Amino acid sequence: MGGAPPGRGLDAPALAPAPDNDMLAVVTRAFTSALKTCDPHIFLHSDRVARYAFQIAAELQLPPPGQREIYLAGLLHDLGKIGVAFRTLHKPDRPTPAEWEQIRQHPVLGFQILKDFPEFAEISIMVLYHHEWFNGQGYPDGLRGKQIPLGARILCVADSFDAMTSERPYRPAMSQMEARHELVAMAGKQFDPEVVDALLRRLTTSMSP
Numbered sequence: 001m002g003g004a005p006p007g008r009g010l011d012a013p014a015l016a017p018a019p020d021n022d023m024l025a026v027v028t029r030a031f032t033s034a035l036k037t038c039d040p041h042i043f044l045h046s047d048r049v050a051r052y053a054f055q056i057a058a059e060l061q062l063p064p065p066g067q068r069e070i071y072l073a074g075l076l077h078d079l080g081k082i083g084v085a086f087r088t089l090h091k092p093d094r095p096t097p098a099e100w101e102q103i104r105q106h107p108v109l110g111f112q113i114l115k116d117f118p119e120f121a122e123i124s125i126m127v128l129y130h131h132e133w134f135n136g137q138g139y140p141d142g143l144r145g146k147q148i149p150l151g152a153r154i155l156c157v158a159d160s161f162d163a164m165t166s167e168r169p170y171r172p173a174m175s176q177m178e179a180r181h182e183l184v185a186m187a188g189k190q191f192d193p194e195v196v197d198a199l200l201r202r203l204t205t206s207m208s209p
């Protein structure tokens, strides 16, 4: 995976070793360790998405526990991709319609992995809905607007920004400026405009002298 270096000035602290009683962080680290072993590309992407999502949550002045939960959800948002064939996820050309259908299962697969742990109740819902679109044209359930949980709307923007600014086998990475224009163009369609504004403010702040 290419593109600009991870974090690009929007760093959140790496997930520090958790106290023994912080089971949510411990189990998240175990899941991310599994993800890293299965697919290092997705692990690195998820790490960047978690950092962007954390910064957006902070810009929106969510309470610190909420910021932390969104950070953990970012680490886990593509966990379901461990259930999709590696060759499908990383083929050198665009996936076929049948392969897209497999890839589109990953939010539900991630939700299914997490849903039976009450500690992951909120995070599993963010994972399930991180590909919903603000205008209702996303998946898996076609939720729209504020029907989509805020954490999932944040993950959607963070995820898309990282995807746009990262190289794919079948297309080059966008510059950060091109990606910012794309976020604005898709605000109200794919993205919650308030979430887009929050990320743009943070990016602007991080780039000022």
Ligand SMILES: [Fe+2]
Binding pocket: 077, 078, 106, 130, 131, 159
């Ligand atoms: Fe995803």
Ligand SMILES: [Fe+2]
Binding pocket: 045, 049, 077, 078, 159
């Ligand atoms: Fe993703």
